[in-house]
Amino acid sequence: ISNVAIAEVTDYIGKTYGSDYLPDKPRFYKSRKNAQDGHEAIRPSMPGLEPDKIKSSLTSDQYKLYKLIWSRFTASQMADCIQKTTQADIEANGYTFKASGYYVDFPGFTALYVESKDEAEEKSTQLPPLEKDMPVRCKELKKNQHFTQPPARYTEASLIKTLEEYGIGRPSTYAATITTLTSREYVKREAKTLVPTELGEAITTLMKERFPDIVNVKFTAEMEEELDSVESGDVQWVELLDGFYGDFENTLKDAKKDMEGVKIKLKxxxxxxxxxxxxxxxxxxxxxxxxxxxxxxxxxxxxxxxxVEKTGVPCPKCGGDIIVKHTKSKRVFYGCSNYPNCDFVSWNEPVNEKCPNCGEILFKKKGKKPTVFCAKEGCGFSKTLKTEEK
Incomplete structure (x- = not known):
């Protein structure tokens, strides 16, 4: 961030929020190791130009994008958020119960911008005033059973974040990486998540067995560092490639010999x-x-x-089969097998269940809380799916 931009945003924060919202000194952030930082970060050209002032001159998408950039940039130069946390141990009949809560003492940058999360987080609440050895009354007992959940599947955003954490790739290569995974059908999209296909799992297993020294996170990250050394002139590229290819050539020959005539058979x-x-x-x-x-x-x-992948649900318009279709960008939608004679289409997956209110077919809406709903105008029926129904 240029010094001019920092001075302008500091002046704006001081006039709009007050001096308490300014840090002791301007904030400077370190770039990521693999960042392409040949220019300034993306920022508003005029920090004082608030999103709401120009909303009428922007489209909806332009406004959302500008507001995100402006809010994050401005918040990056504001003071920290201060929270006060309370923890309590409650003794009852030989058992110890623990409670914790917090409240915001000073909002700081959160008055303007709060980082969104992919996963829902439990919200902490403020505890009532407590004193040492004070008696407490049991208001309610709830029996909850929690099961250990497997790690969440990657989304495009969380996969890119993981690649960044391991130092793999460059910002310019992330889109190409995900495009390769989906176009070759190593993974498929289900809602926002990336789910490995049978082909993807077979290829991954084969590569890990034949090239264990290459198909691992450390090798990829270290290779990135060595290529950076070539760029800086510390290592000669011929020397680097010679050191790599000696072992790789032997591994490749062994793999070709062992895999001769072998075919990957998918179910x-x-x-x-x-x-x-x-x-x-x-x-x-x-x-x-x-x-x-x-x-x-x-x-x-x-x-x-x-x-043709059938859903097993009859078309509500003509009684034909509702089948799974794909757009050019591989996005899934659902349509009638009798197209073009029948024009039924839906982005939501139909389910073989009738609406209890109007008798029309129901559709499934995926997300953190999957639901089934009726698409008929004016009906309004919907219900949240239980765990065994998802």
Whole structure:
């Protein structure tokens, strides 16, 4: 951040919020190790130009983007938030209960900007006034059972954050990395999460078995550092590549020899279709362009059929099958198999359940609290799914 920008935003904070909201001295932040910091950070050109002042001149998306940049930039030069925490131990019939709470004593930068979270966090509350050895009355006892949950699947944002933490890649390579994972169908998107496919798991297992020294986090991060050394002139690139390729060449030869004639076999799902050329029951296969239905008698029989993933829910307009479709960007949506004669489409997954109010089919809305709802205008029915229904 330039000194001019810091002076302008400091002046704005002092006039708008008061001197208490200014730190003792301007804040300067260290860049990440792999940051491309050849220029200033993205910031508003005029810190005093508040988002609401120019809202009427911006589109909705432009306003949201500007407000995010302006708020984060301004908050980065404000004083810390001060919270006061209380912890208490309560003794009752030989048991010890612990309670904690906090309250904000001074909001600081949180008066303007609070970092959002991917995962929901339990909110702490302020405890009532407490004194040592004071008697307390039990107002209510709740029995809650908690199960250990597996780690959450990566989203695009959390995957990029992890790559940054390990020092892997550059900001300019993150989009290409995720595009490769999805376009080659190593992962698939489910709502906001990235779920590994059978192909992705098979490839990962094979690579880890054959190239354990390369397919690991440390190697990738260390290679980034060595390439930076080449850029700075501390290491010659020929020397670096020679040191790497000696061992890699032998590993590659062994892998080629051991894998000669070996094919990765993915689980093939049988369909209810019968090959009209040879009478075999056709199966689902995966190729470079995705799934397709083929005769298991290949190469004697080369009959193939376009793969259609059915949801098992009838179309509410014509009674045909609702099938899974994809946009050019691989986003999933649902449509009628009788298109173009039937134009039914939905971004939400249909479920084989009727609305108790109007009798129309219900749709599933994914998220932190998955729900099923009725899309019929004026109905308004919805319910939150239980754990076993998700």
């Amino acid at each position: 093939e799902d049988e369909t209810d279709l019968i090959c009209d050329k040879c009478g075999r029951q056709m199966v689902v296969k995966v190729g470079r362009y995705g799934k397709f239905i083929a005769c298991p008698g290949y190469p004697e029989c080369k009959n193939i059929v376009k793969f």
